[in-house]
Amino acid sequence: MRKSLESLAQLPLGTIAAQWRPAPAIAENLRAYASASGDSNPLHLDLEFARQAGFDDLVVHGMFGMAQLGRLLFENFEPACLRAFSVRFEGVVTAGTPLNHCARVAAIDGDTVRLELLSETGDGRRVISGEATLART
Amino acid sequence: MSIDPSFIGFKLPRFDVRVDDAELARFRAATGAAMDQASGDCLPPTYLKVIEGTGGSSRTIVEALGIDLRRMLHAGQEFEYLRPIKAGDTVTVEREVTAIEPKKGGALELVVIASTFRDTAGRELARSRQSLLVRNPVPR
Numbered sequence: 001m002r003k004s005l006e007s008l009a010q011l012p013l014g015t016i017a018a019q020w021r022p023a024p025a026i027a028e029n030l031r032a033y034a035s036a037s038g039d040s041n042p043l044h045l046d047l048e049f050a051r052q053a054g055f056d057d058l059v060v061h062g063m064f065g066m067a068q069l070g071r072l073l074f075e076n077f078e079p080a081c082l083r084a085f086s087v088r089f090e091g092v093v094t095a096g097t098p099l100n101h102c103a104r105v106a107a108i109d110g111d112t113v114r115l116e117l118l119s120e121t122g123d124g125r126r127v128i129s130g131e132a133t134l135a136r137t
Numbered sequence: 138m139s140i141d142p143s144f145i146g147f148k149l150p151r152f153d154v155r156v157d158d159a160e161l162a163r164f165r166a167a168t169g170a171a172m173d174q175a176s177g178d179c180l181p182p183t184y185l186k187v188i189e190g191t192g193g194s195s196r197t198i199v200e201a202l203g204i205d206l207r208r209m210l211h212a213g214q215e216f217e218y219l220r221p222i223k224a225g226d227t228v229t230v231e232r233e234v235t236a237i238e239p240k241k242g243g244a245l246e247l248v249v250i251a252s253t254f255r256d257t258a259g260r261e262l263a264r265s266r267q268s269l270l271v272r273n274p275v276p277r
Binding site: 022029032033035036037038039041042043049052053061062063064066067068070071073074079080082083084085086087088089092 | 160163164166167168169179181182183186187190191193195206207208210211212213214215216217218221
């Protein structure tokens, strides 16, 4: 059930407005994402290449994590209200790492709501931070 | 080797992308979007990245700048949504390298690539801004 912009604008600042723990991305998901997105950087697909670059396992596309945050937004709020969506990729996520995606109410200005976005690994390491702006259509 | 700052202002020739239903369905499936039917006409919010990367355009820019993929990480991504884009629409994309800056005393190089998305009438639909960080080899 989606929250309307009006109900979102009633929430106290800092409230968790949406949260999601998807199944961790594995090699198969990265291949599917690479093929569907056109991002076939071998860091995401070729274990040997990823190891040469200094990682223990395949690197999950940053955009895969951002796409999951995008799903969190679209499934919990009115898609047509999304005005801006930005992230900083703060840590590398390797295949099999569980993530927790979360959106908190950061600011309300009339009909415009700004959400603070955060993705953390299961052990609390921050890997994505960002924000989304929602406004009346 | 650091990236030549004369690439600031480097543009790809603008190109048209038709937002294809089947490609969109593949993207939705790959990002596990079981509930997305309810999103109506709205494209998944990060699908702009796929549109701007059509035809290997991201790879073309990275290669033009001589960036080694093993040393490059996607550091940030911003989208602005100005007008709706739907499946079946044709979108004109223009991409430009807008910044190349040394960071951390030259250990890293920040590269920013900005894209604009326009409809066939030339109205701006959306904007995207990608930040890449490239690790420079440690000098001996």
